[in-house]
Amino acid sequence: MAVSLGYKNVYRDPYGFPKWQDKGLPINSAPAGLTASLEAAASVPSAQSLQGWAMLWTLLGIFAGGLALNLTPCVYPMIPITVSFFGGRAAQEKPNQLKLVAHGLCYLMGLALTNSILGVVAALTGGLMGAILQSPLVLTIIAVVLVLFATSLFGLWELRLPGSLNQMAAKSYTGYFGSLFMGLTLGVVAAPCIGPFVLGLLTWVASMGDPWLGFLIFFILSLGMGLPLFVLAIFSGQLQRMPQAGGWMIWVRKLMGWVLVGMAVYFIRPIIPGAMKVIMPIGVALAAGLHLGWIDKNQASFKLFPWLKAIVGTVCLVFAAIWITAWIIRGPGVEWHTYSEKILQEAIVQNKVVIIDFYAEWCTPCREFEEIVFHDPDIVSLAEAGFILVKVDVTQGGNPLHEQLLKKYDIKGVPTIVFLDTLGIERLDLRLVDFLPPKQFLVHMGRVQKPL
Amino acid sequence: MKSRASIVLALSAVVVAVVFVWYGQRPTIPAQATWDEVLIEAEVGGYRIITTEELADRYRKDSSAQLLVDTRQEWEYRTGHMESALNFPMEPTWWSRWRKAGDLEDLLGSDKERYLVFY
Numbered sequence: 001m002a003v004s005l006g007y008k009n010v011y012r013d014p015y016g017f018p019k020w021q022d023k024g025l026p027i028n029s030a031p032a033g034l035t036a037s038l039e040a041a042a043s044v045p046s047a048q049s050l051q052g053w054a055m056l057w058t059l060l061g062i063f064a065g066g067l068a069l070n071l072t073p074c075v076y077p078m079i080p081i082t083v084s085f086f087g088g089r090a091a092q093e094k095p096n097q098l099k100l101v102a103h104g105l106c107y108l109m110g111l112a113l114t115n116s117i118l119g120v121v122a123a124l125t126g127g128l129m130g131a132i133l134q135s136p137l138v139l140t141i142i143a144v145v146l147v148l149f150a151t152s153l154f155g156l157w158e159l160r161l162p163g164s165l166n167q168m169a170a171k172s173y174t175g176y177f178g179s180l181f182m183g184l185t186l187g188v189v190a191a192p193c194i195g196p197f198v199l200g201l202l203t204w205v206a207s208m209g210d211p212w213l214g215f216l217i218f219f220i221l222s223l224g225m226g227l228p229l230f231v232l233a234i235f236s237g238q239l240q241r242m243p244q245a246g247g248w249m250i251w252v253r254k255l256m257g258w259v260l261v262g263m264a265v266y267f268i269r270p271i272i273p274g275a276m277k278v279i280m281p282i283g284v285a286l287a288a289g290l291h292l293g294w295i296d297k298n299q300a301s302f303k304l305f306p307w308l309k310a311i312v313g314t315v316c317l318v319f320a321a322i323w324i325t326a327w328i329i330r331g332p333g334v335e336w337h338t339y340s341e342k343i344l345q346e347a348i349v350q351n352k353v354v355i356i357d358f359y360a361e362w363c364t365p366c367r368e369f370e371e372i373v374f375h376d377p378d379i380v381s382l383a384e385a386g387f388i389l390v391k392v393d394v395t396q397g398g399n400p401l402h403e404q405l406l407k408k409y410d411i412k413g414v415p416t417i418v419f420l421d422t423l424g425i426e427r428l429d430l431r432l433v434d435f436l437p438p439k440q441f442l443v444h445m446g447r448v449q450k451p452l
Numbered sequence: 453m454k455s456r457a458s459i460v461l462a463l464s465a466v467v468v469a470v471v472f473v474w475y476g477q478r479p480t481i482p483a484q485a486t487w488d489e490v491l492i493e494a495e496v497g498g499y500r501i502i503t504t505e506e507l508a509d510r511y512r513k514d515s516s517a518q519l520l521v522d523t524r525q526e527w528e529y530r531t532g533h534m535e536s537a538l539n540f541p542m543e544p545t546w547w548s549r550w551r552k553a554g555d556l557e558d559l560l561g562s563d564k565e566r567y568l569v570f571y
Binding site: 004007008010016017019027028293294307310313317326329 | 469515534
């Protein structure tokens with residue numbers, strides 16, 4: 001690289017520092033305080049009460065975050081319901097723009113109110129909320145709800161308000177209550193679904209412990225999330241009168257349904273055992289590809305539609321094929337987690353040993369560990385029973401958390417494999433800094449499980 | 453009929469994907485670069501190779517005659533580096549090269565004849 005900048009005498013020493021050090025040539029080490037500024041910048045913003053401009057900017061940021069949540073499939077089930085609800089309304093009454101906007105606002109409010117419960121509960125229960133959202137029971141419920149809505153999108157049943165409520169709403173509140181109620185109920189779907197996406201925000205709200213602020217933050221968040229739905233609600237009258245809203249629309253609903261099924265699988269993956277972890281996503285991808293590409297017989301008036309179907313189907317099948325091949329060739333590997341204090345705490349609670357692997361792409365022994373040791377069947381099964389494996393990938397510099405960890409564990413290079421015993425204390429005697437064949441690695445794993 | 457064409461398309465795409473994955477994921481042990489490969493790489497890159505011994509000789513004669521640049525990451529540099537070496541963290545990606553070109557020029561200075569050693 002220096003060559004391209006025009007330098008003439010460019011040399012490279014391929015042996016680099018390790019050999020230089022071995023030969024006892026002069027070396028330095030920089031004072032550890034060098035990264036102090038980095039750490040200061042990385043420290044979590046203190047959880048003080050927000051005031052004035054800071055408050056306004058924070059809320060604007062959260063609103064933008066809410067808009068971004070529309071990229072998650074959580075809003076999918078609401079799209080067709082919104083369209084049918086507001087579209088039907090527009091067909092009954094004479095479309096009055098002002099009235100429609102008011103209805104849309106009611107709807108949005110209802111949605112936001114339900115979601116805000118998340119924030120309030122988080123603020124009241126502290127860190128519990130995040131833990132609850134990741135508990136197997138809640139994950140299963142979310143997955144079941146997602147699949148239910150997916151079946152609705154597939155056209156197996158029609159999502160509708162209970163008739164009695166609908167009547168009551170129509171009678172006494174000229175429909176505004178209906179819109180509000182619609183939003184409130186749909187929020188029940190959205191709230192648990194967005195939960196896992198906003199864990200960070202939940203933790204933050206929990207750390208402030210102010211239910212009112214929690215409510216406000218999540219209210220603003222859901223306003224952002226609901227804004228596109230609001231627009232959709234207003235225009236759904238026109239949408240229904242759009243031409244060509246035939247077969248392809250039904251197909252798009254099925255596509256959304258499959259995305260929901262995929263997300264359901266993603267949610268429950270951490271809690272399903274063994275081989276099912278791999279088989280389930282593959283099965284979903286296969287079924288989705290066949291259904292969307294070939295089994296579904298919907299046709300549209302534009303010519304490219306059959307090709308669109310074929311391409312979507314093919315992409316799903318290709319994903320399934322890639323998973324299957326990768327799985328057959330390598331066998332399952334161990335399951336990696338990303339570093340967090342929470343996971344270390346969980347390990348202590350569950351009486352499990354933690355292995356932290358400091359890894360980089362360019363480091364050959366690190367890749368050997370990954371390819372051989374962490375895909376060894378004995379190690380995989382042993383790891384599943386009593387170990388939590390955490391990978392810290394330091395290939396790219398500049399991650400403040402990683403810098404902190406490198407310092408905390410006094411890492412001198414990669415690979416380094418750190419073993420924390422069931423009390424969360426590092427077993428320095430077992431630390432590995434070079435490749436170790438699977439047999440000996442198993443011995444290491446056995447030794448760390450027994451207390452000193 | 454079009455559906456037959458689409459099935460053929462899908463199957464061939466699946467086959468290509470399978471072959472691709474199989475090729476990429478074969479359980480191979482990544483090879484350590486051999487000395488010859490290092491030489492070829494240097495030739496392609498337009499730079500020369502210096503061994504630790506040669507560098508040590510030069511260094512003992514005059515430790516300021518050459519500029520030593522440590523391209524490892526900052527935390528590796530911090531735990532120990534050649535005396536008088538400067539740290540310039542480089543990841544082996546084109547993105548990082550492109551992004552850091554200007555900074556490197558600042559670090560190396562305007563003397564294009566300067567004796568530079570990277571490691």
